[in-house]
Amino acid sequence: MKSTLRPILCVAGLIIMTACSRSPAVLKDMSDASYPLLNQDSTAVPFPADFSGSPMIVAYIYTHCQSVCPAITANMKNIAALLPEDAPARMVLITFDPKRDRPSVLKRYMQQYELDPSRFSLLTGDTATVSSLMDAIGIRTEVTRDSSMAGMGYMFNHTNQINLFDSKGRIRGEYGGSMVPPQEVIDDLEKL
Numbered sequence: 001m002k003s004t005l006r007p008i009l010c011v012a013g014l015i016i017m018t019a020c021s022r023s024p025a026v027l028k029d030m031s032d033a034s035y036p037l038l039n040q041d042s043t044a045v046p047f048p049a050d051f052s053g054s055p056m057i058v059a060y061i062y063t064h065c066q067s068v069c070p071a072i073t074a075n076m077k078n079i080a081a082l083l084p085e086d087a088p089a090r091m092v093l094i095t096f097d098p099k100r101d102r103p104s105v106l107k108r109y110m111q112q113y114e115l116d117p118s119r120f121s122l123l124t125g126d127t128a129t130v131s132s133l134m135d136a137i138g139i140r141t142e143v144t145r146d147s148s149m150a151g152m153g154y155m156f157n158h159t160n161q162i163n164l165f166d167s168k169g170r171i172r173g174e175y176g177g178s179m180v181p182p183q184e185v186i187d188d189l190e191k192l
Contacts, residue, residue: 023191024164024172028137031169035133037094037125040106045123047094047133048169054088055192056165057185059177060139060158062097063109068160071178073113076162079182080119088167089189091120096134096141096158098124137163137171166192 035047048056059076061069073093080091093115095101101109106122115122124130134141141158164173164185173188 024188026166026170026172027174028171029169030136030165030171033136033169035125035129037123037129037133038103040103040110040117040122042103045121047092047123048165051090051092051165052169053167054090055167055189056090056092057162057189058092058094058165059162060096060134060137061093062095062156062158063101063105064097065156068158068178070113072160072162073109073115075178075180075182076120077113077115079162079185080116082182082186083119083189087189091115092123093120094123094130094133096130096139097156098127098130164188164192 030048033047034049037045037047039045057076057079059072061072063069076091076093083089093106095106101124103124106124110117110120110122125133139159139161141156143154144157145154160177160179162173162175162177162180162185163171164175166172172192173185175185
């Protein structure tokens with residue numbers, strides 16, 4: 001009995017190890033897409049083409065958010081802190097509120113959250129381009145207006161999401177932006 005159980009256990013262990021080390025599947029191929037955006041320094045950035053050759057960890061936020069966006073940004077910062085200094089991965093935050101989130105606003109947001117400009121890029125663009133990009137990725141936003149939001153004008157209900165892009169511009173991971181343990185994203189990045 002022992003001699004027949006050992007090969008079964010070895011095969012089962014091999015299957016589990018293979019599944020755990022397998023590269024994440026392609027969820028969406030955006031390698032042929034190009035969205036003309038601007039970064040926090042007002043430099044033109046065709047997304048995702050400008051990052052070709054490097055994996056990206058991408059989050060979707062807006063700077064006037066008073067709910068989940070600060071937590072998403074903090075989680076992105078935590079993920080970046082776990083990356084080795086020489087890791088080629090770029091950290092990208094894209095706003096879905098381009099009317100208010102101009103490059104100068106993104107630059108202040110970057111400074112406020114002490115995001116390393118050598119590792120992070122914050123992107124915005126015109127409304128039509130940003131809306132098209134959000135639709136392509138599957139980020140849902142809904143404008144809400146409430147009299148209790150004095151001075152804010154409007155807020156968004158929105159998808160809480162971080163994506164892992166491979167070096168070819170393909171989405172290989174989708175995570176709860178404010179909730180995913182940073183190591184989970186790093187583990188998937190290392191499998192690419």
